[in-house]
Amino acid sequence: MTLSLYNTLSGKKEIFEPLDPNRVTFYACGPTVYNYVHVGNGRSATVFDLLYRLLSKLYPTVVFARNLTDVDDKINAAAQAEGVDIGQYAQRFIDAYQEDMDALGNLRPTLQPRATETIDEIIDIIERLIASHNAYVSDGHVLFAVDSANDYGRLSHRKLDDMQAGARVEVADYKRHPLDFVLWKPSTDDLPGWDSPWGRGRPGWHTECTAMIFKHLGETIDIHGGGSDLVFPHHENERAQGLCCVPDNNANGRGYARYWVHNAMLDVDGEKMSKSLGNFTVLRDLLATQPGELVRLALLSAHYRSNLNWSEQLLHQTRQTLDRLYTLLRDSEDLAPIAPENPLQLDAFQALLDDLNTPRALAALHETSNRFFKSSDATERAQLKGEILAVAETLGILQQTPEQWFQAGGGEGDLSNDAIDALVAERQSAKQNRDFARADAIRDELAAAGIVIQDTRDGARWSREG
Known part of the structure; x- marks a missing residue:
């Protein structure tokens, strides 16, 4: 069975072919832990959890890393305001994030590296970029020279000249080019910092992800995931520095990440859900009032590359779907399911293998449940129940007993x-x-x-x- 994924780099859907079928490498950008995450962050994590589950059915070993950015200007400011160490402050929100992900039914990744545990590797990468003339030191900062990367802009499908002309950011006087980005910045005595060849300082955001990938997954990975809002500048910058660190990978076509997979945003009344717009819902506040399984399925209800409109109606419709499936399980508790010999041949799995097409998978699941209710043959019903449970396990739903679902208030009442x-x-x-x-x-x-x-x-x- 083959998996196809939409590759942002090529702008088309491609058959997934890992470099090593015995060890698939997969990295997804995790949170910057300065506060509680919102529901949109939950969508990204849930989409890539689904991809992780699917990959694990296709390949013997999948190494999935989701990072934790635990040093950042927002973290520094918040920790200073509370008068606590950044490690103590960040840990509070790391713990909260883990709780939220568990509540959504997301599996723990293979690895959850932290930026602060990767400082030596970050410094090594910066030294390599300086040596190759892809980076320079200026006014205590180290910056990546974007015009040194031949295909800068390829991931986001932008031209460097157009980006420069359209730039609306204030350009620091220590930059050679308006789009040059910081690899290392100086730290004052009251800010977190580490010793380096360029003085005491701290890393830039883009450099952290590249260092964690190199350290834990290798210099070329199979899949890099994240929200579509990260394509530019974060992933564009990450790709540029990763390729410049290992120029042979650019020449031989191995690349930095072979497949770039991005999920679309959550909308509220037609606008992107974001903290900057103030229209966001904190995920743990939602999970305090709604079952995690309900939120999870709602987040998977639209195709991951389509914007998802978040609403009470969506939650209501999703609850009805789960009520129906749990009713099926409740009323067939004495019927032992017959597991499908090859679940990947089921229509729902075929939909998931086609670029994670969850709407089509859910439609197939609904059709299977219809057949179950209409059937009067015990063997057929047992087979259909087995198919439903196989699909549900990969989707991460129906993980409770019907009694738990209905008694805990999961049902409509x-x-x-x-x-x-x-x-x-x-x-x-x-x-x-x-x-x-x-x-x-x-x-x-x-x-x-x-x-x-x-x-x-x-x-x-x-x-x-x-």
């Missing part, structure tokens, strides 16, 4: 329309199989929930009391 339809269909199947005890039990269950069933020539009809 009142049965959703889909859940009622599912019970009515199951009752009809039970009657056809002359399992009148089960048919009566379902009628009683619906009656207790205020649902009245009327049997007619055209089938059963239901209505809500009152």
Whole structure:
């Protein structure tokens, strides 16, 4: 089975072919831990968790690294305001981030490197860039010279001259080119810093990711992931310095990262959800009121390369989907599932292998559940249940028991329309199989929930009391 991914570098969907099928390397940009993350950050993490799960079904070893940026001007300022060490301050939000990711059902990555644990490697990279004339020292700073990179702008599909003409940033007088970016900056006595050949200072953001990749994954990786807002300048800069550190990789076509995968943003009322716009929802605040599994599935409901409009309606629709699936599991608890011989051949998995097409995968899952409810054959139902559970495991849903879902408030309270339809269909199947005890039990269950069933020539009809 082949996996295809949209590669931002080429601007098209490509068949994924790792350098070493026995060791796939995958890096995703993690949080800068200066505060709690918002729901949009949760989308990126959940998308790449899904990719990690899928890769792990295709290859024997997947080394997945998601970094933690634990030194940054925002962290420094916040720690200073509280009068605490940056390590103590950052750890608070690292712990919170881990809790949020666990609540979303995201697996822990293989590695979670920290910038502060990679200082020696950062200094080594900067020294290599200076030696190759791709970087220069100016006024206590070390900067990358963008015009020294032959294809700078290729990832973001921009031309250097156009970027310079459109630049709206104030250009520091120590820069040779307006787009030159900082690899190392000086630190005053009241700021965190490390000794280096250029004086006491701290690293630039872009340099940190390259150093962590080189240290833990190698000088060429298979997949680099992140939000679409990182394509420029972060990933463009990262790629430029990574290639200039290992010029042979540019010449031989191995590159720095072979596949660049970017998820689109979350929208609120047509605008990107972001802290700068003030229209964001803190993820842990949402998780305090909504089940993590519900939030997870909502984040996966749209294709990862499409913007997702975040709304109460989305949460409601997602809850109905989960209610229906948990109803299926609850009403077939005595039926042992039959695992599919090759789950990757299922329609839902074929959709996921096609550039993580979660809407199509969810549609296939819905169709499988419809077939389950309509079937009166026990063996077929057991096979369909096995297929549903196989797909759900990769999506990271249906990881609770039905009792846990409904008793913990995961359900709507009142049965959703889909859940009622599912019970009515199951009752009809039970009657056809002359399992009148089960048919009566379902009628009683619906009656207790205020649902009245009327049997007619055209089938059963239901209505809500009152």
